[in-house]
Amino acid sequence: MIKLIVLDVDGCLSDGKLIYSSDAIESKSFNVKDGLGITTWIKMGNQVAIITGRNSTIVKKRADELGIQHLYQGIKDKDRVLKELIESLSLNFYEVGAIGDDLNDYNMLCLVGRSFTPNDGNFEIKNIVNTVLSCNGGLGAVREMIDTLVDENDQREAFMSVWI
Secondary structure (H helix, E strand, O other), X not given: OOOEEEEOOEOOOEOOOOEEOOOOOEEOOOOHHHHHHHHXXXXXXXXXXXXXXXXXXXXXXXXXXXXXXXXXXXXOOHHHHHHHHXXXXXXXXXXXXXEOOOXXXXXXXXXXXXXXXXXXXXXXXXXXXXXXXXXXXXXXXXXXXHHHXXXXXXXXXXXXXXXX
């Protein structure tokens, strides 16, 4: 059973676009369905981590808003951070699911028990993951991943009972 999901940001939680204002202020958009899926996953007693290659105050704000306790930004060696996180949580790799969309996610995705990529993920990533999702990054891919894991964990009733 998957107990921890690990999320990449650009291209998974967001559509991968980097938008800067004339004042060099960065902006991103996030999907509310992804957010509801994440908060429900956490309310069910599961864990969520973000491991991303970039640093962004926007990502910190979104992680705080969703209750994500494990946030790692500016990470070039995602698999090293993942190994340390799994050890600190006393989990096994087969209890971890992850989503990534490009080559900097490759090694991390090879380690976990369930790996996903959005429909618009990189070709090489599509060839190594367990599941290529039907949604593109930033357009519900993380929620689709969570829904898949909830069904595989036989937790649909628990997922629904958080809200209904």
